[in-house]
Amino acid sequence: METGQMNINVKSRPPARKATQARGRVRRAELLEAARAMLDTQNIDQIGMIAVAEVAGIPASSAYHFFPEIGDLWKELVRTLAIVQAAEDLMLPEVDEWETLIELSLAHHQKAFNSNRAARQLMLGPHTPPEIKHAGCKEDFRFGTALWTAVRRQFILPGLADSRELFFKALLISDVFFSLSVADHDRVTDEALAEAKLAMISYLRAYLPTRLARAGETDAAA
Numbered sequence: 001m002e003t004g005q006m007n008i009n010v011k012s013r014p015p016a017r018k019a020t021q022a023r024g025r026v027r028r029a030e031l032l033e034a035a036r037a038m039l040d041t042q043n044i045d046q047i048g049m050i051a052v053a054e055v056a057g058i059p060a061s062s063a064y065h066f067f068p069e070i071g072d073l074w075k076e077l078v079r080t081l082a083i084v085q086a087a088e089d090l091m092l093p094e095v096d097e098w099e100t101l102i103e104l105s106l107a108h109h110q111k112a113f114n115s116n117r118a119a120r121q122l123m124l125g126p127h128t129p130p131e132i133k134h135a136g137c138k139e140d141f142r143f144g145t146a147l148w149t150a151v152r153r154q155f156i157l158p159g160l161a162d163s164r165e166l167f168f169k170a171l172l173i174s175d176v177f178f179s180l181s182v183a184d185h186d187r188v189t190d191e192a193l194a195e196a197k198l199a200m201i202s203y204l205r206a207y208l209p210t211r212l213a214r215a216g217e218t219d220a221a222a
Helices: 002-012 016-038 048-055 060-066 070-089 098-114 117-124 129-155 164-185 190-204 215-219
Strands: none
Touching: 016 048, 016 060, 016 070, 016 117, 048 060, 048 070, 070 098, 070 117, 070 129, 098 117, 098 129, 098 164, 098 190, 117 129, 117 164, 129 164, 164 190
16 A cells, blocks of 8 residues: 555656746746836837846846747737737627727727837837837737627628738728827827727728628528
C-alpha cells in the first residue's frame, strides 16, 4: 500500500515543464500589462524593452526571450486589446434597423479607445510604427467579423453583402476619422464619431438595402 501510494503521489505532481510554462505565461502577461500602463503616460516611440522589463520587475534577458523585439510586444498587446474590444460587439442589443447596430458599434469603439490610451496609441496613434499599425489593421478584421456576426444574428444579409470582408473594409473607413481625431486631440471626438458613422453607413448602403429582413422572419412567414 505504501509503495502504491508513493507512486500515486509521484504521478500527481505537475511536471517541471508545466510549471515553467505557467511561469512563462505569467511573465508575458506582466510584460504586456507593464507596457500597457506605460502607454498611459508615454508615447510609444519613447518606450523600449529594457524599460518595460524594469517596470514589470522582470530581467531584461527574460523579456527578450518572450519578445525578441519591442515590436513583437506591441503586436501582442494590440491583439490582446482587440480581443477584448471586439467581444463587446457580440453583445449589441436588438434593434429595428441595421444602421443602428453600426452606430452603436462605433459609439462603443469610441468609448473603448477614449478610455484606453494604449489601444488608442497602438491602433490609431500618429507615433505608432507602420508595422504596428499594420498589425492593428489586421485586428480590424477581428472587429469586422464581430460586427458582421452581430448584424447576421438580427438580420438576413443578401448575397455578396454577407461577407466579413465588407464589414472589415467599412471599419477601415471609420478608422480614418478616428485616427485623424486622435492625431489632433488624442481622443476620438464626437465630431469624428459622427463623420465615421456617416462614412461607414454610406459605404454599407451601397451593398445593403435600407430594409433588411430580420433573422427568422422568413421562416416565420413560411
